[in-house]
Amino acid sequence: MDCLFCKIIDGSIPARKLYEDDQVLAFHDIGPQAPVHFLVIPKRHIATLHELSEADRPLAGHILYTAQRLAAEQGCAEGFRVVMNCNDLGGQTVHHIHMHVLGQRQMNWPPG
Numbered sequence: 001m002d003c004l005f006c007k008i009i010d011g012s013i014p015a016r017k018l019y020e021d022d023q024v025l026a027f028h029d030i031g032p033q034a035p036v037h038f039l040v041i042p043k044r045h046i047a048t049l050h051e052l053s054e055a056d057r058p059l060a061g062h063i064l065y066t067a068q069r070l071a072a073e074q075g076c077a078e079g080f081r082v083v084m085n086c087n088d089l090g091g092q093t094v095h096h097i098h099m100h101v102l103g104q105r106q107m108n109w110p111p112g
């Protein structure tokens with residue numbers, strides 16, 4: 001399968017890793033949109049949020065919990081933003097689900 005994030009998981013493409021366990025990997029985004037910008041991804045390939053199944057509910061919670069814990073570690077105690085883009089209209093460019101965590105600047109609304 002030709003998936004960029006699966007290649008980061010298997011080590012064939014390097015990334016600046018923040019955290020890893022048997023289910024998830026977190027690494028810094030290559031094009032940061034804030035002073036803190038990292039991604040949390042499942043190790044199993046799931047293309048978009050549409051492919052998330054009922055059995056994946058614990059995994060989804062684990063991704064969110066990992067995001068929160070790492071945000072605190074990265075100095076985002078005052079606040080941060082999580083974003084998950086779903087499919088082309090949602091702005092998703094890499095089709096392996098990922099949670100963006102952005103912090104250490106003022107976030108605005110509405111998003112672009």
Ligand code: 5GP
Nearest residue numbers: 004015027028029030031085091092093094
């Ligand atoms: P999306 O637009 O799909 O929500 O987000 C994809 C994110 O992946 C973008 O923020 C982009 O900068 C990041 N990205 C794309 N290619 C690479 C890469 O090779 N390494 C890392 N670390 N991030 C990447």
Ligand code: ZN
Nearest residue numbers: 003006045096
């Ligand atoms: Zn993948």
